[in-house]
Amino acid sequence: xxxxHVLDHPLxxxxxTFIRDVSTGTKEFRELVDEVSTLMAFEITRNLQLQExxxxxxxxxxxxxTLAGKKLGVVPILRxxxxxxxxxxKLIPAAKVGHVGLxxxxxxxxxxxxxxxxxxxxxxxxxxxxxxxxxxxxxxxEALNSLKKRGAQNLxxxxxxxxxEGVALVQxxxxxxxxxLASMDEKLNDKGYIVPGLGDAGDRLxxxx
Ligand code: PRP
Ligand code: URA
Numbered sequence: 224x225x226x227x228h229v230l231d232h233p234l235x236x237x238x239x240t241f242i243r244d245v246s247t248g249t250k251e252f253r254e255l256v257d258e259v260s261t262l263m264a265f266e267i268t269r270n271l272q273l274q275e276x277x278x279x280x281x282x283x284x285x286x287x288x289t290l291a292g293k294k295l296g297v298v299p300i301l302r303x304x305x306x307x308x309x310x311x312x313k314l315i316p317a318a319k320v321g322h323v324g325l326x327x328x329x330x331x332x333x334x335x336x337x338x339x340x341x342x343x344x345x346x347x348x349x350x351x352x353x354x355x356x357x358x359x360x361x362x363x364x365e366a367l368n369s370l371k372k373r374g375a376q377n378l379x380x381x382x383x384x385x386x387x388e389g390v391a392l393v394q395x396x397x398x399x400x401x402x403x404l405a406s407m408d409e410k411l412n413d414k415g416y417i418v419p420g421l422g423d424a425g426d427r428l429x430x431x432x
Pocket of ligand 1: 326327
C-alpha cells in the first residue's frame with residue numbers, strides 16, 4: 224500500500240489557509256498555489272539520490288554533490304494541475320513536463336480523458352503527478368492508469384487537498400504510488416466537492432466560473 228504523507232511544514236500550512244479563504248482573489252490564489260507547490264516539491268525531493276563530484280572553487284577543489292539516479296518528470300492533470308507546474312520546475316529545471324487532460328463529468332463525476340502528451344523516455348523517468356484536488360480519486364486514478372499504460376513505472380502523486388474517500392480508492396488502485404498532501408480534509412459533499420476544501424480549483428486559478 225502506498226504511503227500518504229501530509230506535509231506539515233508551517234509555511235505550507237500558513238499559505239494553504241489563504242488558498243482556502245473564499246476572499247482570496249485569482250491573482251493571489253495563483254501566486255500562493257505556485258509557492259506551496261515549490262515548498263511541497265522541496266519536501267518530496269528530499270530523498271533524491273546524490274553522487275559525489277569534485278568542483279573547483281576559487282580557492283581549490285571541493286568534494287561536493289550533484290543529483291544522480293533517475294531523471295524526473297512532472298505531469299500536471301489539466302487543467303488545475305497547471306497551476307502547480309511552474310512552482311515545481313523552478314526547483315527542478317531539468318524535469319520534463321508531460322500533460323494529462325481530464326475533466327470530471329459533472330453528472331457522473333467520472334473522469335473523461337481528452338489529452339495525453341508525455342516525454343518520449345517515459346520508462347526512464349520518475350514522475351510526480353500533480354493536481355490541487357483529490358476528491359473522489361477518479362481523475363488521479365485515471366491519470367496514473369494513463370501513465371502506466373504508456374510505460375511509466377515510478378510515480379508519486381502530489382495534491383494540495385484530498386478527501387479520505389478518494390485517497391483510499393487511489394491507494395487501492397495504485398498501491399505502488401506514494402501520495403503527498405498539504406491537507407487531508409474531512410469528506411466529500413453530495414456534489415463530490417471536498418469539505419471544507421477550497422472550492423473549484425480550476426475556476427479559482429483561471430478566473431472562470
Ligand atoms: C478537478 C481537480 C481534479 C478533479 C478531482 O478538475 O482539478 O482533477 O476535479 O476530482 P476527482 O478526484 O473527483 O476526480 P476538474 O474536473 O474540475 O477539471 P478542471 O481542472 O479542468 O477544472
Ligand atoms: N474539484 C475541485 O476543484 N474541487 C473539489 O472540491 C473537488 C473537485
